[in-house]
Amino acid sequence: MFLEDDLKAARAAEIAHALAHPARLQILESLAAGGVYVMDLTRTLGRRQANISQHLAVLREAGLVRAEREGMAVRYTLRREAVGQLLALLDSLAADLPLRAVGRRRRCRGRRGRR
Amino acid sequence: MFLEDDLKAARAAEIAHALAHPARLQILESLAAGGVYVMDLTRTLGRRQANISQHLAVLREAGLVRAEREGMAVRYTLRREAVGQLLALLDSLAADLPLRAVGRRRRCRGRRGRR
DNA sequence: GGAGTATATTCGTAATATCGAATAAGGAGC
DNA sequence: GCTCCTTATTCGATATTACGAATATACTCC
Numbered sequence: 001m002f003l004e005d006d007l008k009a010a011r012a013a014e015i016a017h018a019l020a021h022p023a024r025l026q027i028l029e030s031l032a033a034g035g036v037y038v039m040d041l042t043r044t045l046g047r048r049q050a051n052i053s054q055h056l057a058v059l060r061e062a063g064l065v066r067a068e069r070e071g072m073a074v075r076y077t078l079r080r081e082a083v084g085q086l087l088a089l090l091d092s093l094a095a096d097l098p099l100r101a102v103g104r105r106r107r108c109r110g111r112r113g114r115r
Numbered sequence: 116m117f118l119e120d121d122l123k124a125a126r127a128a129e130i131a132h133a134l135a136h137p138a139r140l141q142i143l144e145s146l147a148a149g150g151v152y153v154m155d156l157t158r159t160l161g162r163r164q165a166n167i168s169q170h171l172a173v174l175r176e177a178g179l180v181r182a183e184r185e186g187m188a189v190r191y192t193l194r195r196e197a198v199g200q201l202l203a204l205l206d207s208l209a210a211d212l213p214l215r216a217v218g219r220r221r222r223c224r225g226r227r228g229r230r
Numbered sequence: 231g232g233a234g235t236a237t238a239t240t241c242g243t244a245a246t247a248t249c250g251a252a253t254a255a256g257g258a259g260c
Numbered sequence: 261g262c263t264c265c266t267t268a269t270t271c272g273a274t275a276t277t278a279c280g281a282a283t284a285t286a287c288t289c290c
Contacts, residue, residue, distance in 0.1 A: 074256095094124075165239085
């Protein structure tokens with residue numbers, strides 16, 4: 001799939017990149033439950049409005065969410081349901097991932113012994 | 116899932132980040148078909164050995180792949196099959212993503228009134 | 231031990247991401 | 261028009277990433 005189509009690989013990488021930030025994952029999770037307004041996100045996530053808006057721009061440009069004006073506010077919704085499946089998969093992977101993966105630790109390289 | 120667990124969100128973001136590069140997606144796709152050696156990847160992907168090794172390190176630290184020495188070579192395999200499902204989902208999303216998402220273009224959002 | 235092969239890491243640099251502060255822009259209501 | 265509320269964008273500083281080149285490490289064979 002990606003090996004023979006560089007453009008598709010680039011698109012997929014952009015999508016993955018859009019997912020690659022805790023705040024954006026939380027935004028998407030909020031959206032998965034139904035459309036929400038930006039103001040709700042700033043309260044829920046405890047981040048500056050500008051910051052939320054910046055993250056939303058990343059998600060928008062990746063094609064993962066859609067923005068619709070409703071009067072003064074803007075309602076965001078997931079553009080595809082596959083996004084919800086992606087979240088679920090990431091969640092399950094994150095759940096049973098060995099601790100080592102996160103803490104930026106020294107890495108234990110085979111250092112031979114084992115094998 | 117991520118809203119109430121910052122650590123899990125961070126892990127999931129790290130996993131997504133590991134996926135967020137065309138070369139790493141291609142590496143994972145190669146691995147999905149069965150273990151491969153680094154030398155194979157350098158040939159298949161047409162990248163420098165050091166570069167492949169650097170990308171493999173990212174995948175390793177994210178817990179997505181496992182490295183096993185086999186004599187002089189090192190064989191890499193997917194650590195979890197959920198990774199294959201992630202790839203498939205990314206592929207389908209990338210397939211029907213509107214073009215606009217990739218080209219870093221000026222963004223055309225509803226902008227309704229055409230300003 | 232030495233030479234050769236396969237893989238990993240370090241270093242320097244250019245490109246990119248993240249964040250807050252400030253500012254701009256859309257819309258409602260007066 | 262002006263003001264308030266909501267959201268978006270720009271700017272500047274800092275941090276992180278990607279890459280090649282060079283170097284280091286692990287292993288095999290002689």
